[in-house]
Amino acid sequence: MPRPKKCRRVCDYPPFPVFLPAESGQETEYGCAEAGTEAVYMTVDEYETIRLIDGEELSQEQCGEQMQISRTAVQLVYASARKKLASALVEGRPLKIGGGSYQLCCGEETCGRRQDCYKYALGQQYQKAKGENVMRIAVTYENGQVFQHFGHTEQFKIYDVENGKVIASEVVDTNGQGHGALAGVLGGLKADTLICGGIGGGAVQALQAAGIRLYAGVTGDADRAVEALLAGEIVPNAEANCDHHGHGEGHECGHHGEGHQGCGGHHGCHN
Template sequence: MPRPTKCRRVCHYPRMVEFRPQGTPENRQPILLTVDEYETIRLIDGEGLSQEQCSASMQIARTTVQKIYESARRKLADMLVSGRPLRIEGGEFRLCDGQGTGCGVSACFKQSYHQQYRKPEGDPIMRIAVTYENGQIFQHFGHTAQFKIYDVQDGKILSAQVVDTNGSGHGALAGVLTALNVDALICGGIGGGAQMALAAANIKLYGGVSGSADAAAQALAEGTLTFDPNAHCDHHDHAHGQGHTCGQHGCGGHCGEH
C-alpha cells in the first residue's frame, strides 16, 4: 500500500490565481500549477531560499521539494514558450497557521497569533471573524486592516476583540485567520482567490454582508444572518470565480493535518 502524500505547508494562498497571455482564446486549456508548486517558486525564486530552507518552510523532505520545484519550472516554461494560460489551484497543501518552526528566514507573526488565540481541543466555542472598520463591516476583504474576532457559544457572544492584520492582503489573510483559529468569516466583497484560500483553510464564508459588525456577528450566532453566497469582488481578480468548486484537490479536508 503506497504511503499517503504528506501535506506541504504553504505560507499563504497566491494573490493571483490565473494568468492569460494577451490574445489567448478564452477556451484554450490552461496549464494547472498546484499551490504547493507555486510555493516552491515563491520561496526559491521569489525569496531566494535554498531548497533546504524551502523544505524546512514547507515541512517536507528536500528531495520532495526538488521534485515539486522541477515540475513547477517545467510548467512555467511551457506557459512562456507555448503561450498557454496558467491557473493555480489544487495540490496537497495546508495553510500555515503559525505552528512549528521553519517559517522562511525569520519568525512569522502568525506564530504569536496561534499561541495567543489557541483553542483547547474539543472546545465547543465558535470563533467568528468580521472584516472591520469603525464599527462597520469593511467591504473589501483583501484590503482589510483589522478583523473583529468574536467567541460564540450557545447563541451568545462571550467575548470580542479587534486584531490587526499586519499589512497582510488577499490570500495571505486566510493564513492570518487560520492562525487565529477562526471558524467563520463575515465580510462584504471578496475575490475568488480569497474564497479558495478560505475553503482550503476550512473557514466558512458569509459574504455580501454590510452594516454593524456586532449586529452581524450576533445574527450569525443566532442563526439568522442574511448573506449572499455568490458575493464577489471583481476589482482585483476578475477571473477567479470561474469553474471552481470546493471539495476538489486542495480545498481542505484531504490533508490530515488540517
C-alpha cells in the same frame, strides 16, 4: 497499493491563482482565455517550491525543511513546477494554481521560519485561549460596520461564541496584510468563520483552503451581523465575490469551490 504522498507544508494559499496571456482574448469560467486553449494546472505545493526557491532564494534543502519533505521530493516537485511555468510562458497558455498534497501553515511552533512568520507573530500577540467548544467568528470591521472590501480590510472584530452566545470580542489590526495574506491572518487568529462584504475569488479559495466558513455579501452593523448568524438568519455564501468591486485585482471570479480544509481548526492534508 501506491505509497501515499506526504503532506507538504505551505505558508499561504497563492493570492493570485489564475494568470492569463494579455492578448489571448476574454477569460472564460474555467480560466482558459480562448476556446480550445488548454490551461496549465500547477498544484499549490508546486507553486510553493517556486516561491521559496526562486522568490525567497532558499536552497532546495532549506525548502525541504520548510515544507517538511525530503530534498529529493523538493527536486521532483520543483522540476514539475518549472516545466509547467515554462509551458505557460512559452506557449502563451493560461496558468491556474490549485489542488495538490499540502497543508497550510498556521504559524505553529514547529514552523522553521516562525521568527519571520506573521501568523506566528499574531498568535503570540493575541494569545486569547480558544476553548474546545468555542466558535471564533471574524468580521471585516470599520467604525462598527461590516467593511465591504475584504482585500483592503485594516481591522477584524473577533467574536468568541459558546453555546450560541458571544462570550468575548476584540478588534484586531491586520498590520498592513492584504488580499490573500488576510486568510493567513485569520488562520493565525484561529478563526472558524468570516463575515464580510465583497470578496475576490482568490481570497475565497484561500479561505476555503484554511477551512474558514464564509458569509459574504453582508452589510450593516457588525454586532448585529453576528447576532443574525447565530440566529440562523444568514447562511454561508461565497458567491458575493464579484458584486462589490471590479475584476482588476488579479483574482479569479467564479469556479472557485474545492472544499479544502486547512488550519482554521482543521489539520488534514489537501489532496
